[in-house]
Every structure is written in structure tokens, then in C-alpha cells.
Amino acid sequence: MSEEIDKARRHFLTVATVVAGAVGTVMAAVPLVSSMEPSARTKALGGPVDIDVSKIEPGSVVKAKWRQKPVWVVQRSQPTLAELPKNDSLLRDPTSDQTQQPPYCKNAWRSIKPELLVIVPICTHLGCIPLYRPEPGDPGLGTTWPGGFFCPCHGSKYDLAGRVFFNVPAPLNLPVPVHRYLNDKVLRIGEDPLGVHSSWTSPEVW
């Protein structure tokens, strides 16, 4: 009789242990799953944003948002790129010496891929959003207009690399955010080419 009680007790303990283990596994899994979701705080701080750039036509712009700020991706044609150096003598900072872009975009195009300009279109004068006016000789901007960005608030002008012209109130080039390409199609805003958030930041924008 006491042997039967012992057996029954052993069986109960075994079942209880297995159930307790299963509950523990489920309970442990819940925080793991929720920790893989980006937290509201991470979203608010601005995690990376991916953009498909494979279908942007030359001359077109794709608009996105990162860290509550607009980001534009402009596809520039080869003729447009060839014209850029002609603006240099008319610009405040033609060689991008001011820290308005990460180091890997301090070049003639202010971009990683020459044809794709990635900018934060916030005028460096007082923060208006400029208009995208890519057509050279745009009727509203005069025959010498080379194509670029025009801020109607107080008349600041930028070329198609986001470089500011002389004789306008804006002091600096348009900012270029940290970014990298995951592959031929996908541009990621918010990470530098090493795949981590860059230590570079522009004091003028963020």
C-alpha cells in the first residue's frame, strides 16, 4: 500500500514539474518576443527607414520621413551630374567643407551613388521646405537657373547637389542624412555604410 502511494506521489511530482517547466518556457518567451519589437521610444527616436530606389526615374524625387523630418531622394541624370561643377564659382560652399553631410558624402555629388542625392529638404535659413525645381531655365527662376531647390520663403536657392548659392539668406548647404545601400534596390536612411548609426551628426539639424 505505501509503495503504491509512493508511486502515485512520484507520478504527481513528475507531472507537476513538466507543467511548471512548460509554463516557465511560455512566460520566458513573451518578453523575448516583445523585446524584438521596436519600442515606441525607438520609433520616436527614429529607427532606420528603408526606401526602394529601383524605380526612381531620372529627374524624379521620392519623399520619405525619418526622425520626424522629411528626406528626399533625387535621381539625377548623367547630363545633370556633368553640369554640377559649373555652379561651383556661384556657391558658398562648393566643396562641402561645412559639416552638412557625413564624411562619405563630402564629394562633388554630395552622395554615395552619384546619381542618387539624399537630402533633408529643410532650408538652412529659417527652416522652410524648398521647392524642387530641377528644370534649367525654369520660367519662374530665370534663364540662368541651373536646376535645383528654391525656397520661396525668402528666396534661398540650392543647386541639384543641395549646395547653397551666394547672395541668398541661407548660410549652409542642405543637410545630407546618414545612409547606406543594403543592395541595388534598397536605401537605408539612418545607418552609415558600416551598418551602424554614425557618430557623425550635423549640429544644424539634429
Ligand code: FES
Ligand atoms: S527659410 Fe528658406 S529662405 Fe528663409
